[in-house]
Amino acid sequence: MDKTPRILAVCGKGGVGKTSISAMLARHFSRDPGNRVLAIDADPAIGLATALGITVGKTVDDIRNDLIRQVTSGQSADKARMLAMLDYEMFSAIEERRNLAFIAIGRPEKEGCYCQVNHILKDVIASVAGNFNYVVIDGEAGIEQVNRRVMETVTHLLLVSDASAKGIRVADTIRQVAAAAIGFERAGLILNRIRDSGEYDRLAIPPGMEPLGWLPEDDRLRDADIKGESLLDLPDTPAFEALKSCLAALGLDMVN
Helix, strand or coil: CCCCEEEEEECCCCCCHHHHHHHHHHHHHHCCCCCCCCEEEECCCHHHHHHHHHCCCCCCEEEEEEEHHHHHHCCCCHHHHHHHHHHHHHHHCCCECCCCCEEEECCCCCCCCCCHHHHHHHHHHHHCCCCEEEEEEEEEECHHHHHHHCCCCCCEEEEEEEEHHHHHHHHHHHHHHHHCCCCCCCEEEEEEECCCHHHHHHCCCCCCEEEEEEEEHHHHHHHHHHHHCCCHHHHCHHHHHHHHHHHCCCCCCCCC
């Protein structure tokens, strides 16, 4: 590939719909068969896999912990050997659906720094991401995990909130932290599950936040979430159409 991938990190308070929006983004970008799309589930709950209808076999943390066990048992921690092993294991952990690939970070089983392992792992993930046009990261609440354990370079930060003042404050805090930690190109706020334009207009958006638009309450999405259906198989719904407008406001309405 001769084009830098667009790396979107989806962040916000828990329960505001980050995972559904991440799945919708992956669906949107992968609908163009010319795009190669990677969805990264950075939430330990691994909800993005369900939203995309994917069964997780191995997570990045499974790979990390296997390597740590080898290192702590006295086996060689030679960097070249570690890189070769990680490269192979990383690609074996990727699940693919046509032009959409998926990988889950998982839940850490071990405490401690393991700085060499973590640093090499981050480099391998960044290398994998370079093979795709679009990378969508579904992060857990906050930005620190995305910054520390997935990759340092995010091109677009998508902040998600519902109509609650708390959700909007958390999104703004994440924006401020991320501005000092990540060299993103653009950041914007998506308001999710909004009843109507009147409710949206009443929301108090902090100075410095760029509102991209709002997604309505969507009964079809809610029904799919209850049933555990893949959002990849859904027809366009009002929320999908609204998300396209938000992407256009962020400058991502084009395709490669």
